[in-house]
Each structure stands twice: as C-alpha cells, then as structure tokens.
Amino acid sequence: MREGPDIARIASLVGDPARANMLNALMGGTALTASELALEAGVSLPTASSHLSKLMEGGLLTLASQGRHRYYGLASAQVAGMIEAIIGVAEAVGPKRVRPGPRDAAMRVARVCYDHLAGEQAVAMLDRLFDRKLLLREDNEIRLAPSGASHFTALGIDIHAKARRPVCRACLDWSVRRSHLAGTLGAAILDKIIAEKWARREKDSRAVVFSPKGRQEFERMFLA
Amino acid sequence: MREGPDIARIASLVGDPARANMLNALMGGTALTASELALEAGVSLPTASSHLSKLMEGGLLTLASQGRHRYYGLASAQVAGMIEAIIGVAEAVGPKRVRPGPRDAAMRVARVCYDHLAGEQAVAMLDRLFDRKLLLREDNEIRLAPSGASHFTALGIDIHAKARRPVCRACLDWSVRRSHLAGTLGAAILDKIIAEKWARREKDSRAVVFSPKGRQEFERMFLA
C-alpha cells in the first residue's frame, strides 16, 4: 500500500501542536536554541528535546552547534514553503477563529519570550526604536546605534549586563508575525519593566500585565 | 499560546496514513466514494467514514451527494497545492526509500483497485487501448470507440454486465501516478483475468499475481 514519498510521516511531524509552534517560531529565519523553542512551544525542555530529535530525523531541521549552544533552524526554503502552504490552508478553512479568552488577549498584548518582551507592545517598541534611530537595521541583523548606547545607559539600562550574547537580535512574534527585540538589550529592558514594577508576570503564564501607571511610563520611554 | 491559524490541526489531518492515502488518491481530481477511498487506504468502511468526517470538518474535502452515492473530492486547489508541497518535502528528505518488500513489488505491478485492475500492468494496458483506438480520450473522460465495442464483445467481455455505471472511467494510479481504466469495462476485464485464471488475488492483500502463462495471454490480448 505504501508508495513513494511518505507524506503522512512529514505531515504528522507538523501535526503536533508543540512541534508546529516550534516550526512556526523558526519561520522567521532565525535559528533558536532548544530552551527558546521549549518556551515558545510551552513545553518542558525534555519534551522539546524529544520533538527536536524527531524533527531532525525527519529532515525538517538543521543543527548548528556553537559552543554549548545548539541552534536549530529550518532545513530549507522548501520546508518553509510547505509550512507556508499549510498556514494558508489553515487560515482559509479556519475563520471559525476561537474566541480569545482574557488570558489570550493579555498574551497578545505583552508576554515574556525567553528573557525579553514579546507581543504587540514589543513589536511597537521595536518599530519606534528604529524610527528614533536608536537602533539600526543591517540586513537581517539589528545593531545598536551610537546614540542608542548613550540613550539606554542614561535610562539606567545596562546593556552589557549579560555579556557573550548579542546585544540586539530580532525575534519573530507569534501573534503579530513581525519581529520584536531580543538579545541582551531586550532582556535588560524587560528587567527594567519588572524592576520598576511597571508590569507583573501573570502566574503560570507568559502574559505580562502592565499597570495603568506602568504602561504610561513604558509608553513615554519607548513608544513616544 | 495559540495564535491565528491552527496549523497543527490541518497538518495532523494529513498526518494519519489512512487519511494521507485518501488525499493522495483524490489528487487525481476525480471525486471518489467512501468505499473506493476505504479500499485505497486499506481500511474498513467505518474507519474510512470516520476519517472522511474529520477531513470534512477540517475543511479539506467537499461532498457531492448523487443518489445514494456520496462523492468526496478535494476542497480546493489550495488544498491540493498544500499536499503537493508536503509531497515535495517528503520526496526531498526521503531518499532513505524503504526497500520494497516482495509484497510491495507485486502491488506495484498489478493490484485490485475497487473492482478493476491497477498498477503498472493496468497503466500500460490503458495506454495500448488508446494506441489501438479501441478507446478514445475526450477531455477528461474516456469513451468506448465503435471498434472497441465489437472488439471486447468478441473477446467475451460483457461491457454491460453491471449497468448504471459509466463504462469507462479514468482512475489515478498510486504507484505510477498515471491513469488506469476503471468503470464497467475495467471491472469486466478484471473479471475475465480472474475467470480465465490468468492471475490470482494474493490473500489479505490487493496484489494480483499473474501466472507465467496467464501473463502471456494477458499481454497478447491487451498489450500487443
């Protein structure tokens, strides 16, 4: 009964929610580590690792080891194209969009992504930082502008707090499907938001909820 | 954690072997009945029915009721395109082609498809019947030529044995991915092959195994 290509095998790899989330997160083109993918998928590290082995074995991912980090990325543009095609069908047949619960709504606005902020707020912030020339786009990379370095330092944000990681990195946003800011700067900004008590993390969730005053402060500093 | 389109849902629909086989069978563009799809997928009718409900609910199929027959077809070209994309990836990552067992090899050569013959033999036969102008292509349909009618009657093949079904129909071949002959004529030819003992059906399989002498007879009559 089996014929040529085993399409069920490939499709079932994408057919698990956790794996689908990982693949979706990788659609931005940026390779991610197992920990990051575990957080994005909302599963534990062992579970994520198991999924990643399967995706590797299925030929959907490539792996680049750098020191003790292992960066997973999509194997090819063909794989990305397949996922796009599936997304297209899912969008076409799924106008039965599930009513987003309050939790989900909060997540869409702002949530933690690994160690930095994600969601509409984060995407808007990155846009503004570009507008204000505090950050610069270079190909697919993000660089800190000279004016930006002094700016963030003046705000009390220590950019080099956690060295040995890139200062700026783009990270594709789930809900908005556009990039937000990762890297040590992204992490430092999230740290400041929490330290200043502008927002608190929702328990057992990745949602980040701003207080009215905190939101004002945040918008004044990053969205102005 | 859920965002817009539920890609895992769609992918998992394709990710079951039985459903994948059904979808693959429908890639020829011909709508098929539940029974035919059950045979193609190698599952029982209840199982097939359950799968078809799921595919319908997922929006991948359309249903056209004609009398007591229910014809299932792919919902859209977009769905077909998605399946093509998945097939492409499966072919690209799967040069680890499983060694075809003897059973599989036999299936590729000749097997039963519903009530008619499929496989390399069947595809070759249809080609020859066109060459000899016993059948005529008309758009996507197949018609019995006048010379064909008398020809088959002379061979002792009763074309009208099971009336109320089209005499000729194209059916996409799994292993060869080209059409073979279905319809009452296709069924009558298979009946003759079995009746003349040119071949026997493999137990618990769809494979059709020709005897050396039977193959000679068959080739003389249909592949000459």
Add this chain to the structure above:
DNA sequence: CGCATGGTTCGATCCTCATCGAAGCATTCC
C-alpha cells in the same frame, strides 16, 4: 579540578485516537 549551565536520555504515566464489528439510516430498485 570543581561548579554552573545548556541539552539529552531514561522511565513511568497517561490520554488521545485509529480501528473494526455490529447495528442503524437512507436511498434506490423491483
């Protein structure tokens, strides 16, 4: 060297879902 951190493997648990037989509908034929 020992410690910390990023990842994987192992083992046990649990749950979803594919499967089929039997029974039930629906439609058509006689």
Add this chain to the structure above:
DNA sequence: GGAATGCTTCGATGAGGATCGAACCATGCG
C-alpha cells in the same frame, strides 16, 4: 411495500506517542 446497497454511528479495544521528573553527558568558567 420489501429487499438490497451505500454509508454512517456506536461501542469497545488497543496501541502509539506526548509529557515530565530525575538522572545523566558536555561544554565553558573560575
């Protein structure tokens, strides 16, 4: 109407696989 055919629903069974905690490797840091 009654019988036959095509298909679906129901119920019970079983297997695959997703999940996580704990233990185990590997790499880099002091």
